[in-house]
Amino acid sequence: MEGRLLALGRAHDLLMQVSWASAGLEMTIRNATEPYDNKGVGRFAVSGPEVDMGSGAVIALAMTLNELCTNATKFGALSDPSGIVKVDWTIDQASQQLTLSWIESGGALVNPPVRRSFGTRMMESLGRQLNGTVRLAYPPSGFIYTLEVPIASLNK
Numbered sequence: 110m111e112g113r114l115l116a117l118g119r120a121h122d123l124l125m126q127v128s129w130a131s132a133g134l135e136m137t138i139r140n141a142t143e144p145y146d147n148k149g150v151g152r153f154a155v156s157g158p159e160v161d162m163g164s165g166a167v168i169a170l171a172m173t174l175n176e177l178c179t180n181a182t183k184f185g186a187l188s189d190p191s192g193i194v195k196v197d198w199t200i201d202q203a204s205q206q207l208t209l210s211w212i213e214s215g216g217a218l219v220n221p222p223v224r225r226s227f228g229t230r231m232m233e234s235l236g237r238q239l240n241g242t243v244r245l246a247y248p249p250s251g252f253i254y255t256l257e258v259p260i261a262s263l264n265k
Contacts, residue, residue: 132167134160134209134263138196141174145187152187157198160207165265169235176228177211177254185252186213192251205260213251221247239263 135155142153162170177194178187186192192215199208213219222229229245232254236243241258 132162132164134162134170134198137162137167137170138174141171142178142194142196145178145182152193154193154195155197157209158200160198160200160260160263162263163265166239166263169238173232173235173254173256174211176232180228181213181216181252184217185219186216189216192216200260207256207258207260207263209256209258211252211254213253216251218249219247219252220249239265 134157138155139153142155146152181187181192181194186194192213195210195212195214197210200206201208232245233243236256236258239256239258240262241256244253244255244257246253246255
């Protein structure tokens with residue numbers, strides 16, 4: 110719970126820097142992952158086109174990223190010194206849909222969970238809050254989270 114409150118605080122700090130108007134997707138991701146990057150070792154590869162988001166989307170995404178980072182630290186790529194996380198996103202211009210992927214590699218072997226945790230349900234709920242869909246995959250090589258969301262929903 111403490112980690113979730115800290116993530117919410119970091120998201121609010123980011124929004125205060127931009128007068129609560131909007132924040133960029135890349136800035137939001139870097140702000141959320143920075144506490145987990147072991148003094149800038151570069152365990153996160155972040156790439157994608159610039160996308161502005163409203164405060165609601167920033168908070169929803171920051172909370173999701175905190176949950177992903179926490180899980181990666183406990184069970185996934187960030188639990189091993191050689192693990193990395195690739196976060197990238199694309200925009201399909203025809204459908205005006207953003208697809209964001211979080212792909213872990215180099216960590217412990219992944220086993221699908223035997224039950225859905227509170228964090229998993231929260232990530233799915235935050236995706237629905239943005240009118241999006243969330244997919245979770247558990248290949249042995251590393252956990253994968255995918256969010257597909259209409260770009261218009263990011264202006265919330």
